[in-house]
Amino acid sequence: MSAVEVRDLVKSFGATRALDGANWCAEAGRVTAVLGPNGAGKSTTIECLQGLQRPDSGLAQVLGEDPWGASAEHRARVGLMLQDGGLPSMSTPPALLAHLASMYADPADPSALSARLGIDDFARTIVRRLSGGQRQRVALATALIGRPDVLFLDEPTAGMDPHTRLDVWEIVREQAAGGAAVVLATHSFEEADRVADDIVIMDRGRVRTSGPRAEVAGAKSLEDVYFSLTGRGER
Secondary structure, X not given: OOOEEEEEEEEEEOOXXXXXXXXXXXXXXXXXXXXXXXXXXXXXXXXXXXXXXXXXXXXXXXXXXXXXXXXXXXXXOEEEEOOOOOOOOOOOHHHHHHHHHOOOOOOOOHHHHHHHOOHHHHOOOOHHHOOHHXXXXXXXXXXXXXXXXXXXXXXXXXXXXXXXXXXXXXXXXXXXXXXXXXXXXXXXXXXHHHHOOEEEEEEOOEEEEEEEHHHHHOOOOHHHHHHHHHOOOOO
């Protein structure tokens, strides 16, 4: 059984069909990068897999369970970093991480996470006053604090400087090496090339191709495969 399964997933918002029969899966111990342009259905898929959206039809399962209405025990095994939002605006990062750590039986060390992600540099600043890249670091720390078995990351390095981006990629690989299934939604071909074991390319709510990175790209670059499948021109 795959850690994450998406089967014939359909989700519409009014007249707009965000997901149109999407199919893919993610395995434990591997990083699965979901690539696609804006509106491809990446974020909607992750929201369905988190129980934040209810599919119109099809299957969305995490660790063998339907995330819609999942138990607290199930949710504790899943980490989530949204593309934007989800952080209390008036909290400082250390207070937020300490509060979240208190909710888990065996949390990661908040101090170690803060040091690793450079959060100590702005520890006294409330979330509302952080830059976009700084908020991204805090959001990643909140996703990691519970030592998740499945980790969803939606554009995790958006707004980050190059040095921090490399650190985040290293952390992502470490999570997979430790046995977690990591699902990474990204626009970055470099990010997918550097960290992913498996690739899913989505466009207009459908999966155009999926599989191990070497099989998806073959002798071509991942960028060439992406543009040929989505038919959206080169940049």
